[in-house]
Amino acid sequence: MSLAWSAATDNVGVSVYTVNRNGVMLATTNTVSYKDTNPPANTDVAYTVTASDAAGNTSPSSNQADAYVDTDAPTPPSGLTAKDAGGSNNLAWSASTDNVALKKYTVYRDGALLGTTSALTWIDTGASDDSVVSYTVTATDTSLNVSDPSNPASITKSKRPTGEADWFGGYLSDLTPSSAPVGIRPLGIDTNGAGDPLQLDGVVYAKGLGMTPGTTTPASIKFDLAGRCTQFTASVGVDDEVGTGGSVSFQLWTETDTTKPLWDSGKMTGTVAAKDVSKSVVGRQTLELRVVHVGKAMTDSADWVLPRLTCANFLSDYTPNPTSGSFAADTNVNYHAMTIGGTSFTKGLGVMAQSSLTYQLNGECTTFSATIGLDDEVGSAGSVVFQLWTDGGKKLYDSGTLTGDDRPVTMSKSVSGKQVLELRVVHPNGEPATPADMADWGNAKLVCNN
Secondary structure (H helix, E strand, O other): EEOOOOOOOOOOOOOEEEEOOOEEEEEEEOOOOOOOOOOOOEEEEEEEEEEOOOOOEEEEOOOOOOEOOOOOOOOOOOEEEEHHHHHHHHEEOOOOOOOEEEEEHHHHHHHHEEEEEEEEEEEEOOOOOOOEEEEEEEEEEEOOEOOOOOOOOEEEEEOOOEOOOOOOOEEEEHHOOOOOOOOOOOOOOOOOOOOOOEEEEEEEEEOEEEEOOOOOOOOEEEEEOOOOEEEEEEEEEEEEOOOOOOOOOEEEOOOOOOOOEEEEEEOOOOOOOOEEEEEEOOOOOEEEEEEOOOOOOOOOOOOEEEEEEEEEEHHHHOOOOOEEEEEEEEEOOOOOOOOEOOOOOEEEEEEEEEEEEEEOOOEEEEEEEEEEOHHHHHHHOOOOEEEEEEHHHEEEEEEEEOOOOOOEEEEEEOOOOOOOOEEEEEHHHOOOOOOOOEEEEEEEEEEOOO
């Protein structure tokens, strides 16, 4: 404990200062500071100082300086969990307690420091693929006492097979948020805010997000859509764990909603049945899920169950595997602008027959669509057939023979539940290849939400 004071004055001169702790002399010094290296732990202490001159005259005591010597460390964070969210490992834990006040949490991966936070969550985007990693968290209080480590949470960060894509869309609990979630309890990923199963109106849900707002601070989580998505759907309500309690409003916000939300549930309590929401997010860049406390202070536990985005994924943004034949992304196969029947496409796949491009869907997507035809660069020449093949070598689509004189064809096929999708362009009737067989899959995309 470090003490300091202003110098006393004397008509002859001050010779010594006496430092007292709790009314008992502790030490003497000739300087205007002193460090108590052994103060009593976890006890209120009071310091005073007197000045004495060479004649033995002693001043009255200084003002009293009170202090509390905190040597108690916080309790370790508990309930640490780690979840593989595809592009990140998402951590969550329960709060530590301290006899004075907490300052921060420190997160470690395999014993190495990752960083500090005042929140109860952490998103780690730096773990290597195909690696088993272990996380721990410690708590630090305002006196810089550090807790023992939390329970370890281990996770294998999986690596998708070559050519297998992370299709954007589906349940939000499987997607990586663009920023750390906010709430007075950790974000529940497929659980409520207490880490228990999501339950609304007696129904237990396996997928969803549990959020707990403060009385003055909303709970929120944000996702980057990048204009890829078309629809958001969910059901919302106060979790059954609070009975008839709770008083919240569920809201959706996007970057264009500056004064009022895209959607607001209105006030919901434990006595209000779950509500369904379905909102268009066409062209939106971000989506924020927000829960706001409404009314008097009480326990809130707010659930977004089955929250899902339907999103488009342009195949030119992903790497097919395996492949055969020549292809180019977002241009024709000669790397010139892609044009079919006078219509230009900035997204798509340019190929040369024969070609085959295979994508792993993993049952995550619902619809494939494209505008197909011979590229305008070949004029009226060329003759090809566009085909889609899927699981077990089954043909899903056949365009029939298309030539450079044919108008572009816009097609769409369901791929719900399919594991594999192969895009083929072949020569009709086994005809030999020609330099004019330049085929385009314009705006080739998958809609995914599973």
